[in-house]
Amino acid sequence: MKVRNRIKEIRLAKGISQIEMAEALQITRQTINAVENHKYNPSLELALKLIKYFNVTLDEIFTLEEE
Amino acid sequence: MKKWPIIIAITVVCSMSIGLYLGKLLVPDLPVGTVVAGIIGSVVGVGIVFGTIKFREKRKGDNVPDVDERTWVNIKNFYALSLYIALFGSMLLVCVLFAIGVETIEIGALSIYLLALFMLIVVGTFVVKRK
Secondary structure (H helix, E strand, O other), X not given: OEEEEOHHHHHHHOOOXXXXXXXXXXXXXHHHHXXXXXXXXXXXXXXXXXXXXXXXXXXXXXXXXXX | OOOHHHHHHHHHHHHHHHHHXXXXXXXXXXXXXXXXXXXXXXXHHHHHXXXXXXXXXXXXXXXXXXXXXXXXXXXXXXXXXXXXXXXXXXXXXXXHHHHOOOOOOOHHHHHHHHHHHHHHHHHHHHHHHHO
C-alpha cells in the first residue's frame, strides 16, 4: 500500500513557497520535492511537523492508497 | 553546533600527536622538515575546510539546512550498498588474482587499494549528500 499526500496542494492553496517551508521545517528543498512527488515518505517526526505547520489533521494530508 | 570546531580541533591535535609519536617510533631519525610540513599541511587543510564552510554560509541567503533526515537515510543506504560492493568486490578481486596465479599481495598494493576504496566512498558520500 502506498502513502499518498496532498502537501503540494495544501502548500499552493496557502501560498507558501518551497523555500519558506524548508526554512520553517528545517528540511531541504530536495526533500520537499521528493515528498510532494511521492518519492520519499517523511518520518513520523516530519509528518507531525507538517501537520502543525499547515494546521490540518493527519488524514487531510496523508492517505493510504489501497492496491 | 558551536562545539563542532572545538571537537574538530581537538581531533586534529590528537591525531597529529599520535601520528608524530608513531612516526618517531617507526622512523627514529625523522627529519624536522617533514614533521613541520606535516603540521603546516594539517593546519592549512583544516583552515581551507573551515574557510570554505564560512564562505558558503555567508554566500547562502536563506536559512535552509544542507542536510536533513532524507540525506541521512540516503547516506545510510549508500554505506550499506557500498559495504556489500566493497566486500564482494574485494572477494572477487582476490579470486581473480588467485586465478591468474598471484600468490602474495604486497602491503603497499593493499594500502593503495584501501586508499582508493576510502576515496571512492568519500566521493560517493558527497554525491549522495547533494541528491
